Amino acid sequence: MARGLSSPARQRLSDVLLGLTIAGGVVSTVLVLLQLIAGTDNGKGQPILKSLAPVSLNGILPNDNATDFLVHLRWFGTNFAWEYPTAPDGVPSSGFTPHSYTNVNVRRDFGVIAAAIDLPSESYDCPTPGPRVQTCSNVFFEACRSYMFSSPMSSQPSLPFIINCLTFVLAITVLFQEWAIKYKPYWMKCRCLILKKWCPCPNGTQEEIEALEEHAWDKVRLSYWALLMLWFKLSAVGGNALNRLFVMHVSYIDERLPEGLSVDPKIGPAYEVVSWGSLVFGFLSFVFILAKWFLSRRPKGWLEQQDLSNISIQEEGVQDQAVDSNSTAYKDTD
Incomplete structure (x- = not known):
């Protein structure tokens, strides 16, 4: 070859x-x-290679001073892995939301996490925005009722x-x-x-x-x-483009949060290194x-560079040998 x-x-x-x-x-x-x-479960309720999460943010439950959120979330393309480091006894400190490959509903996933850490249902199971609708007692889920965040034109981050x-x-x-x-x-x-x-x-x-x-x-x-x-x-x-759209989508929650409180959505730096590295290699x-x-490739003009006289001599020699063999093969033995 x-x-x-x-x-x-x-x-x-x-x-x-x-x-x-x-x-x-x-x-x-x-x-x-x-x-x-x-983001795969390591068997202990923790994600493996969690630093490779495309998107990370905070949310669900604010601290007593409403200056930060106590639950850290990482998006892995089909579901969230979450951590609650200061969870009280009897409350899970980490977990996962169900995998979703087609119908991604981030608002629903937030509710799944809230239920897992035993928040009162009235604090997260809030009605859609509208006139004379009572506000949620949880500032995070109240902010999630922002029109821009709850819009059906949400991105599909599982793509x-x-x-x-x-x-x-x-x-x-x-x-x-x-x-x-x-x-x-x-x-x-x-x-x-x-x-x-x-x-x-x-x-x-x-x-x-x-x-x-x-x-x-x-x-x-x-x-x-x-x-x-x-x-x-x-x-x-x-x-990277779709995950950045997802970050922009989640950022709308900040518009209705109290001043000084943010979900702080961002692209994971390790994810960027790995994703762009695959393209580079x-x-x-x-x-x-x-x-x-x-x-x-054969160089241009390679045929003209060959010694055609030698090729002709070799071909004539082959033909002479063929004639000799044929004459011997048909020689009269009588």
């Missing part, structure tokens, strides 16, 4: 570029996986989680294809039922596919690594495989 390379040095450099491509893809895949498993799931599946597929190209190249045969002309995978018999040169496989690699890089970009850029993998593709 390396017939497109002109020297051992080019072959070694090509192998190094492929190794760097795969290494970058593995790192990006691991970073996406960390985002997916962050980044779904994007990460799809990105992870594609990354595993691309890494598996690298194994298949090396050990089972025939498995890479195009099997598309529609849009076959857009498929980057080769057609042909098993012998034809296994005889393909390096540059042909690099074209296949380039297509899939470019697609994967775009998904890493969607994961990082789209995830994914982009580097694409650059490396692009360089390998250029390296494995």
Whole structure:
């Protein structure tokens, strides 16, 4: 498969570029996986990798002086993990809200947490805003009745989680294809039922596919690594954008809170490092495989640079040998 390379040095450099491509893809895949498993229950009611929470905020229960909130919340894409460090005896100090993948209702999740820490139902189960409606005794849930926060046009923060799931599946597929190209190249045969002309995978018999040169496989690699890089970009850029919209959405609660009290919503710095890191390593993998593709091409004018006289002499020698063998084969033995 390396017939497109002109020297051992080019072959070694090509192998190094492929190794760097795969290494970058593995790192990006691991970073996406960390985002997916962050917030999973560790068996003790605590989230693992809680520093990777995309969004964190405070709320639910203010302290006696109404200067801060006692419950810390972390959003992990499909649910909240919450902590109540000063919980009295008999009251849970941490927990999770139910997972939601389609119909995210943050206001409902806040009520679930309030019920878990034994707040009176009248302090959080408040009617929607309207004339002559009694205010909530809990300033946080009173602020949650803000029109901008309770608007049905709320963001759907579970979308980044779904994007990460799809990105992870594609990354595993691309890494598996690298194994298949090396050990089972025939498995890479195009099997598309529609849009076959857009498929980057080769057609042909098993012998034809296994005889393909390096540059042909690099074209296949380039297509899939470019697609994967775009998904890493969607994961990082789209995830950060949607989570920032979520922060802006939650910030409307502050508009109706007493002065000096804030839910303090913010994007997690560790989450940003991991999400943008997956894009950086994914982009580097694409650059490396692009360089390998250029390296494995036959140089322009390579045919004119060959010693055609030697080729002609060799061909004549082959033809003479064929004639001699044929004359011997048909020699009259009588």
